[in-house]
Amino acid sequence: MAKTPRAEGLRASAYKSAGQTRDGVRVVKPKTKPQNFTSSEIKRAVEIALRELQQSKPKPSLAKAKVPKVEQRPDGMFAVTMPGKSKASAKKATQKEALDRAKELDPGSRPIAKRVRKSTGKRKGTWRQP
Amino acid sequence: MAAAVKPNRRRPSRKPKPGSTNELDVFINCPFDDAYQPFFDAIVWTVMRYGYRARCAKEADNSGRNRLQKIMGIIAECRFAVHDISRTEPDLVNQLPRFNMPLELGLWLGAETFGGEVHAEKQCCVFDVDQYRFQKFISDIAGHDIHAHGGEVDRLIVELTKWLRTLPGDDHPGGGEAMIAEYEIFRGVLPVICQRKRLTVKELTFGDFTGIVEWFVMARTEEVDVDHADATAVPVA
Numbered sequence: 069m070a071k072t073p074r075a076e077g078l079r080a081s082a083y084k085s086a087g088q089t090r091d092g093v094r095v096v097k098p099k100t101k102p103q104n105f106t107s108s109e110i111k112r113a114v115e116i117a118l119r120e121l122q123q124s125k126p127k128p129s130l131a132k133a134k135v136p137k138v139e140q141r142p143d144g145m146f147a148v149t150m151p152g153k154s155k156a157s158a159k160k161a162t163q164k165e166a167l168d169r170a171k172e173l174d175p176g177s178r179p180i181a182k183r184v185r186k187s188t189g190k191r192k193g194t195w196r197q198p
Numbered sequence: 199m200a201a202a203v204k205p206n207r208r209r210p211s212r213k214p215k216p217g218s219t220n221e222l223d224v225f226i227n228c229p230f231d232d233a234y235q236p237f238f239d240a241i242v243w244t245v246m247r248y249g250y251r252a253r254c255a256k257e258a259d260n261s262g263r264n265r266l267q268k269i270m271g272i273i274a275e276c277r278f279a280v281h282d283i284s285r286t287e288p289d290l291v292n293q294l295p296r297f298n299m300p301l302e303l304g305l306w307l308g309a310e311t312f313g314g315e316v317h318a319e320k321q322c323c324v325f326d327v328d329q330y331r332f333q334k335f336i337s338d339i340a341g342h343d344i345h346a347h348g349g350e351v352d353r354l355i356v357e358l359t360k361w362l363r364t365l366p367g368d369d370h371p372g373g374g375e376a377m378i379a380e381y382e383i384f385r386g387v388l389p390v391i392c393q394r395k396r397l398t399v400k401e402l403t404f405g406d407f408t409g410i411v412e413w414f415v416m417a418r419t420e421e422v423d424v425d426h427a428d429a430t431a432v433p434v435a
Contacts, residue, residue: 083222083251086412092369093249095415096222098408100257104395105406107413113394114413117387 130195136170136179137195138163146181148173167198221366225276226254227302228325229285232400239407240351241280241358243381246411247371248362250278256404269302274313278365279306279322280358284347286335300336307339323361325354352378384414 084097102110134151141147146166147156150173157173160166163181170179178197186192224245228238242252253272255265273279281303288295303324310320324339326332329346332339345361347354356374363370371377391410392399402410 083220087416089371089415091371093247093371093415095246095249095412096251098246098405098412099223099251099253100403100405100408102406102409103403104397104401105409107409109395110391110406110409111413111417113391114387114410114417116394117390118414118417120390121383121387 130180130197133180133197135177136174138166138170138179138181140182140184148179150174220251220275221277222250223253223276223278224250225272225279225306226252227279227299227306228254228282229296229299230256231285234282234285235400236351237282237347237354240355240381241282242404242407243384243411244355244358244362244377245280246408247377247380247415248359249367249370250362252408254404270305273302273305273309274317277320279320280325281306281322282325282347283332283336284325284327284349303339321365323358325357355381380418383418384411387414 086095086097088094105113136151136157137149138146139149140163141159145159145161146163148158148160148166148170149155150157158166158169160169163184167179167181171177180195180197183190183192183194183196190196226238226241226245228234228241230238242254245252253276255269255272257272281299283299283303285299286295303322306320306322309317310322313320324332324342324344325347326344327346327349329344332344345357347357352374355377359370359372359374359377363373388399388410392402397406
């Protein structure tokens with residue numbers, strides 16, 4: 069005679085938690101174990117796949133960011149240009165002063181500045197976000 | 199005299215009670231053929247993303263126990279279920295429709311009705327292609343709220359998340375659109391994950407798939423902030 073499934077006196081099994089996500093969901097470990105992978109292999113494969121996905125995404129260009137820009141003029145002065153404007157809103161003697169002025173003009177934003185010298189791995193004339 | 203204001207009640211806890219079914223187990227009753235595989239994967243992913251444990255007849259493939267007994271065992275253990283009765287077309291080989299899904303839905307409803315106090319709290323969500331099509335072939339379940347997926351995975355995810363959000367529990371990860379966006383990323387990385395073991399997605403077992411979903415959900419949510427980082431954002435001091 070076939071066994072009847074558990075019904076009466078059924079005991080709820082304890083769940084093993086895989087952890088909690090940032091959005092507050094507690095992830096429960098599955099009932100069935102993987103047959104073709106070990107847990108550590110899956111973990112590593114997922115991490116690598118997500119990293120590759122992240123790297124394959126094109127980075128947004130800083131030059132197109134809608135933030136105040138600081139650029140050196142031929143006369144050596146540093147001009148602050150606000151987003152959507154073609155003329156400079158301020159001119160300062162140093163890049164630091166110009167960046168401070170840009171923050172004053174647009175509080176809450178992160179102004180960008182054009183490099184005036186070569187830095188490690190970066191070319192002169194490219195944008196940086198201090 | 200004015201009625202006393204009721205204090206805010208917390209949603210019921212998901213802590214299992216002694217002698218009850220598993221409060222986080224969701225039984226998935228659906229076709230297991232290749233054509234339905236994208237829907238099945240989406241159901242498993244969504245259920246697990248919401249913090250529940252996906253259960254189905256596939257988990258017991260390797261044991262020598264009678265298949266129906268295994269299914270009844272899983273039904274007995276689960277508090278929730280997702281049934282899809284959309285596969286009514288005759289199969290190409292025998293020209294006969296598959297009756298497994300309606301049979302298992304019947305077993306579920308029987309357990310809910312006759313299973314006593316232990317099974318009285320069972321809840322299920324039934325899917326079909328259209329909302330009222332079931333009345334033409336299984337009219338006795340009229341009165342149940344049938345969800346239509348229209349043969350689209352995205353719509354199935356939206357409907358399933360709607361139902362999952364009504365279940366007792368703690369936090370939920372978001373609505374249908376957010377889940378679709380996450381699921382698309384998951385589908386994108388799944389072949390890459392399989393490639394590391396020189397497998398195709400089709401060759402994954404149910405255990406492999408749920409294992410991958412578990413780690414993906416844990417890893418992915420850690421990355422949410424990075425993805426949403428904006429060049430114009432002010433750094434937090």
